[in-house]
Amino acid sequence: xxxxxxxxxxxxxxxxxxxxxxxxxxxxxxxxxxxxxxxxxxxxxxxxxxxxxxxxxxxxxxxxxxxxxxxxxxxxxxxxxxxxxxxxxxxxxxxxxxxxxxxxxxxxxxxxxxxxxxxxxxxxxxxxxxxxxxxxxxxxxxxxxxxxxxxxxxxxxxxxxxxxxxxxxxxxxxxxxxxxxxxxxxxxxxxxxxxxxxxxxxxxxxxxxxxxxxxxxxxxxxxxxxxxxxxxxxxxxxxxxxxxxxxxxxxxxxxxxxxxxxxxxxxxxxxxxxxxxxxxxxxxxxxxxxxxxxxxxxxxxxxxxxxxxxxxxxxxxxxxxxxxxxxxxxxxxxxxxxxxxxxxxxxxxxxxxxxxxxxxxxxxxxxxxxxxxxxxxxxxxxxxxxxxxxxxxxxxxxxxxxxxxxxxxxxxxxxxxxxxxxxxxxxxxxxxxxxxxxxxxxxxxxxxxxxxxxxx
Numbered sequence: 001x002x003x004x005x006x007x008x009x010x011x012x013x014x015x016x017x018x019x020x021x022x023x024x025x026x027x028x029x030x031x032x033x034x035x036x037x038x039x040x041x042x043x044x045x046x047x048x049x050x051x052x053x054x055x056x057x058x059x060x061x062x063x064x065x066x067x068x069x070x071x072x073x074x075x076x077x078x079x080x081x082x083x084x085x086x087x088x089x090x091x092x093x094x095x096x097x098x099x100x101x102x103x104x105x106x107x108x109x110x111x112x113x114x115x116x117x118x119x120x121x122x123x124x125x126x127x128x129x130x131x132x133x134x135x136x137x138x139x140x141x142x143x144x145x146x147x148x149x150x151x152x153x154x155x156x157x158x159x160x161x162x163x164x165x166x167x168x169x170x171x172x173x174x175x176x177x178x179x180x181x182x183x184x185x186x187x188x189x190x191x192x193x194x195x196x197x198x199x200x201x202x203x204x205x206x207x208x209x210x211x212x213x214x215x216x217x218x219x220x221x222x223x224x225x226x227x228x229x230x231x232x233x234x235x236x237x238x239x240x241x242x243x244x245x246x247x248x249x250x251x252x253x254x255x256x257x258x259x260x261x262x263x264x265x266x267x268x269x270x271x272x273x274x275x276x277x278x279x280x281x282x283x284x285x286x287x288x289x290x291x292x293x294x295x296x297x298x299x300x301x302x303x304x305x306x307x308x309x310x311x312x313x314x315x316x317x318x319x320x321x322x323x324x325x326x327x328x329x330x331x332x333x334x335x336x337x338x339x340x341x342x343x344x345x346x347x348x349x350x351x352x353x354x355x356x357x358x359x360x361x362x363x364x365x366x367x368x369x370x371x372x373x374x375x376x377x378x379x380x381x382x383x384x385x386x387x388x389x390x391x392x393x394x395x396x397x398x399x400x401x402x403x404x405x406x407x408x409x410x411x412x413x414x415x416x417x418x419x420x421x422x423x424x425x426x427x428x429x430x431x432x433x434x435x436x437x438x439x440x441x442x443x444x445x446x447x448x449x450x451x452x453x454x455x456x
Contacts, residue, residue, distance in 0.1 A: 004035075004037050004055075004131075004166050005127065005129060005166070005182065007033075007035060007168060007170050007180045007182065010033040010035060010057050010059065010076045010170055011033070011170040011172070011178065011180055013031075013033060013059060013076055013078075013080075013083060014031040014032065014033045014059060014170050014171070014172040015031075015172045015178060016080055016083055016084075017029075017031040017059060017061050017083045017086070017087055017172075018030060018031045018061070018172045018173065018174050020083055020084040020086075020087035020088070021061060021063045021087040021090060021091060021174070022174050023084075023087075024084075024087050024088045024090075024091040025065065025091050026063040026064060026065055026087075026090075026091050026094070026174070027064050027065055027066065028063070028064040028104075028105050028173075028174050028175065029061060029062060029063045029064065029087075029090075029173070029174045030061075030062050030105055030171065030172065030173040030174065030177075030308075030309075031059060031060065031061045031062075031171070031172050031173075032059070032060050032062075032169055032170070032171050032307070032346055032348070032349065033057065033058065033059040033060075033076050033169065033170045034056075034057070034058050034059075034167070034168070034169045034347070035056075035057050035166070035167065035168050035169070035170075035182070036054075036055070036056050036165065036166070036167045036168075037053075037054065037055040037056070037165065037166045037167075038052075038053070038054055038163060038164065038165035038166075039052070039053045039132075039137065039163060039164050039165070040052050040053075040137070040161060040162065040163030040164075041134070041137050041138060041141060041161065041162060041163070042141070042159055042160070042161040043138075043141045043142055043145055043159065043160050043161070044145075044157055044158075044159040044160070045145075045156070045157050046142065046145070046146075048138070049159065050161075051134075056075075057075065057076035057077065058073060058074070058075060058076055059073065059074060059075070059076040059078075059083075060072070060073035060074075060348050060349035061073070061086065061087060061090050061349060062090075062349045062350060063087070063090045063091050063093075063094050064094065064103070064104070064105075065091060065094040065095055066095075066099075067099045067100065067101065068094045068095065068097040068098065068099050068100065069094055069097060069100050069103045070090050070091075070093035070094035070096075070097050071090065071348070071349030071350055072086055072089060072090040072093065072349070073348060073349055074086055100331075101334075102331045102332070102334040102335045103331050104330055104331065104334060105173055105174070105175055105308065105330070106173075106177075106308035106309055106310050106330045106340060106344070107330070107339075107340075108175050108176070110308075110309075110310045110311070110330075110339075110340060110342070111173075111175075111176075111177045111305075111309045111310060111311070112177070112179065112304065112305040112309060112310065112311035112312075113311075114177075114178065114179070116311070117179055117304055117305070120295075120304040120312075121181055121304050123295075123297060124181075124295065124296075124297055124298070124299075124302050124303075124304060125210075125211075125297050125298050126181065126182065126183035126184070126210055126298070126302060126303075127166075127182050127183060127184050127210075128184045128186070128210060128211040128212055128213075129184075130212050131164070132164050132186070132212065137162040137163065137164065137188075138162075139218075140162040140188045140218055141160040141161055141162040141188060141190075142160070143218035143219065143222070144160045144162075144188055144189070144190045144218040144219075144221050144222040144225075145157050145159075145160035145190050145222060146222065147218060147219045147220075147221070147222025147223050147226070148160070148190050148192040148222035148223065148225045148226040149192070149222075149226070150222075150223075150226070151192075151222075151223060151226025151227055151229075151230060152230070153194050153195070153226075153229075153230035153233065154192050154193070154194050154226045154229060154230060155193055155194055155195060155196055155200070156192070156193045157190070157191075157192055157193070158190070158191030158192055158193055158202060158204075159190070159191055160188070160189065160190035160191075160222075161188060161189055161190075162187070162188035163185075163186075163187050163188070164184070164185070164186050164187075165184070165185045166182060166183070166184050166185075167182070167183060167185070168180065168181055168182030168183060169181065169307075169346070171305075171307070171308075171309055173309060177309035179304070179305055179309060181303055181304055181305075183210055183302075183303075184210055184211070185208065185209070185210060185300075186208070186209060186210070186211070186212045186215055187206065187207065187208035187209075188206065188207060188215070188218070188221065189204060189205065189206030189207070189221070189225075190204065190205065190206075190221065190222055190225045191203070191204040191225065192204070192225050192226050192229045193229060194226070194229040194230045194232065194233055195233050195234075199233065199234065201229055201230075201232035201233050201235070201412075202229060202232075203225055203228035203229035203231075203232060204225050204228070205221045205222075205224040205225035205228065206221060207221050208300070208438075208439070209298070209300070209438065210298050210299075210300065211298060214298065228381070231402075231412060232381075232400070232412050232414075233412065234411075234412065235400065235411070235412040235413050235414035235415075236403070236411050236412065236413050237413065237414075237415060237416070237455055237456040238378065238403070238413050238416040238453055238455035238456065239455050239456060240453060240454050240455050240456070241453055241455075242450050242451065242452060242453070243376060243377050243378050243450075243451060243453050244374045244376070244377035244378075244404070244447065244448075244449045244450065244451075245377060245378055245380060245418060245447070245448050245449075245451045245453075246367075246370060246371060246374070246377060246378070246379045246380065246404065246445060246446070246447050247380050247443075247445065247446040247447075247448070248379065248380060248381045248401070248445065249434065249435075249436070249442075249443055249444055249445055250381075251380060251381065251382065251383050252360070252443035252444065252445065252446040253439070253441045253442065253443045254383060255360075255425070255426075255429070255443065255446065256290065256358055256359075256360050256441055256443050257441060258388055258390075258395075258422055259275075259283075259290065259317075259318075259422075259426065260317070260327065260355050260358055260441075261273075261390060262274055262275040262390060262393075262422070263275055263317060263323065263325075263326050263327055264326070264327045264332075264353050264354075265326045265327055265328040265329065265332030265333065265335075265336060265353045266332050266352065266353055267390065268326050268332070268336060269332050269335045269336055272390060272391050273390060273391070274389075274390065274391060274392055274393035274422065274423065275323065275393075278323050279323055279324075279325075279326065280322065280323065280324075281322065281323060282321045282322050282323075283318060283321065283322070283323045283426050283427070284318055284321040284426050284427065284429060285321050285427065285428070285429065285430070286320055286321045287320060287321065287363075288318055288320070288321050288360075288361070288363075288429070288431065289316055289318055289319060289320070289360075289361040290316065290317045290318035290358070290359065290360050290361070291314060291315070291316050291317070291358075291359045291361060292314065292315045292316075292317060292343075292355050292356055292357065292358050292359075293314040293315075293356065293357045293359070294306075294312035294313075294314070294342075294356035294357060295312055295313070295314060296357045296437070299356070299357040299437070299440070300357065300438075300439055300440040301355070301356040301357040301358070301440035301441075302356065302357060303356065305342075306329070306342045306343060306344040306345070306346075306351075307329070307344035307345055307346025307351045308329060308330055308340070308344040308346075308351055310330075310340055310342040310344065311342060312342055312356070313341075313342055315341060315343075325341055326338070326341075326353075327341070327343045327353040327354065327355060328340050328341050328343055328353055329343060329344035329345075329351045329352060329353045330344065330351070331351070332353055343355065343356070355440075355441075356440070357437075357440055357441075357442075358440065358441045358442070359435070359437065359441075359442045359443070360431055360435075360442070360443040360444065360446070361431070361435065362431060362432070362433045362434070362435035362444050363430060363431035363432055363433055363444065364433060365430070365432055365433060366432060366433050366434065367432040367433075367434050367444075367445040369432075370430065370432050370445065370447045371404055371407060371408070371409065372407035372408075373407065374404045374407060374447075375405075375406055375407070376404070376405065377403075377404035378399075378401055378402070378403060378404060378413065378416075378418075378453065379401045379402045379403075379404055379409050380399050380400075380401040380418070381400060381401045381402070382399065382400045382401065383397045383398065383399050384397065384398030384399065384400075385397055385398045388422070392421070393421045393422035393423050394421055394422075395418075395419060395420050395421060395422050395425060396417055396418070396419040397417065397418055397419075398415075398416075398417055399416055399417065399418050400412070400413065400414035400415070400416075401413060401414075415455075416453055416454060416455040417453070417454040417455075418451050418452070418453055419451070419452045419453075419454065420448070420451050420452060425448050425451070428448050428449055428450070429446055429447070429448050430446065430447040430448075430449075431443070431444045431445075431446050432444045432445035432446065432447070
């Protein structure tokens with residue numbers, strides 16, 4: 001592999017592959033090449049358990065012939081002759097494929113201008129050129145584990161890990177788009193166990209970002225993991241009933257995940273979403289905004305253009321509670337009679353609709369103010385299972401957390417189920433003011449009143 005930060009070689013190969021496909025008879029084609037390199041290590045009880053490093057350059061081609069398409073992929077180290085043969089095979093495959101009236105390249109008018117790309121990449125600041133050595137990662141993992149084990153009540157470590165990665169893509173199309181970007185990532189985490197025997201409880205904490213200067217301290221992550229595990233000890237049972245439910249920020253993001261899946265253009269086209277008839281209607285309470293911003297500097301989901309070369313723009317999927325758009329790439333937009341909004345995600349030859357930096361914007365009330373008004377409720381810290389029906393919106397998840405009694409967080413509770421329907425849950429959702437932007441999906445503490453809880 002050439003220098004980790006130099007994409008010129010795989011960009012040249014992507015352009016060569018598109019040219020070969022056109023020469024072989026494709027009406028249109030695009031090639032995407034992905035670069036990835038990662039290093040990680042894991043410690044448990046002060047000893048290294050794993051030490052891994054991987055590097056990979058891959059390239060995928062998509063071709064269109066008389067309304068039919070095919071795709072093929074290989075390692076990006078293939079020679080030009082091998083790439084030419086690959087393109088020929090892809091074209092022959094397309095000739096044998098059934099027509100796809102919606103698959104297409106993005107409209108040339110939608111493509112990002114090349115002269116804007118570099119300035120935007122500089123603004124996004126996605127790459128930290130610091131390459132951590134083994135000693136840096138080892139120290140990070142060890143110090144995190146040590147801080148967690150120092151918390152009174154923690155009985156053993158579930159392991160601590162640290163890692164670094166570089167990923168990116170290049171895209172070349174037969175209608176003239178050529179672009180590339182890279183991003184770095186640093187992360188570390190620890191899992192710890194509190195208690196003994198059958199009374200053990202487990203919890204974790206982590207930090208992840210694009211630039212190593214933005215990482216949390218090892219001491220803070222380790223201590224938080226330990227404190228969370230200890231707080232879960234000796235959980236009580238919950239009686240079946242109706243409770244006000246407060247979602248901790250780290251699981252409130254799951255609610256936004258259910259929402260974004262329901263407005264994905266592919267689900268809308270298949271008529272398999274409980275929100276399929278809700279475009280332009282009020283879904284959340286007035287004042288609520290859910291944004292999607294690929295242009296956030298150092299954002300975990302940021303990029304200058306989407307998987308089809310369409311320029312990135314910020315979108316509010318929810319404005320003042322109302323649903324404004326579907327999540328679209330070119331194919332799903334065509335199927336729905338709409339235009340792409342630059343949300344083509346791509347891990348291989350074929351795009352699909354996807355979000356970028358998804359955020360439930362903060363409300364005006366602090367978490368403490370939300371909780372202090374709850375006489376009898378539950379503060380959720382963990383969800384179990386995948387009990388969500390995307391067609392009907394029915395929602396049922398195993399959960400654990402803490403009781404809320406007379407406005408204060410009380411004892412730990414576990415082994416209960418919360419249930420409802422996402423239509424009603426979204427309408428009653430109240431976001432708090434404690435939003436922190438640190439992941440690709442972010443949400444503050446959230447309150448949903450009067451949910452059904454099945455317990456003992």
